[in-house]
Amino acid sequence: MSEAMREMRVVVRGKSENATRMNVAAGRFSMVIDEPRSLGGTDGGPSPVQVLLMSLAGCLNVTEHEVAKQRGLKLNGMQLKIEGVMNPCAFIGCSFEERAGFQQIQVTVEADMEGATQEEIDAWLEETEARCPVTDNVRADTTISITARKQ
16 A cells, blocks of 8 residues: 555535534535524535435445445445434433434445345445445544634
């Protein structure tokens, strides 16, 4: 592995418009993250937890295709459904007995994988799960340091 491939930095920048809405940018791409009206937002974009699940879907897609290619499997197409279950009480401050994040995330994959046996599909998914960076970050303890400075 080349020295350049040992570390990859990913930078996202955001500017708050109000208490629920933030404009975020990554490279030349930008989007709005907001809360639904039921949580005081304007519903101007997906919520932060929806963006997390969207990131998982995108990363699984790339990883599944790469693993299939490396294993010599023909992946003609695929659909994902990701459902996260969480208790919002920690976030809104009504209880701190459960984690603030998802307690469970269920991913259902429908893969059009020509000629693959169920054993090959199971091994493909197992390897995909192990190699997907977003899956790893959701599962593992990742050090996050948050600092603030006055503008």
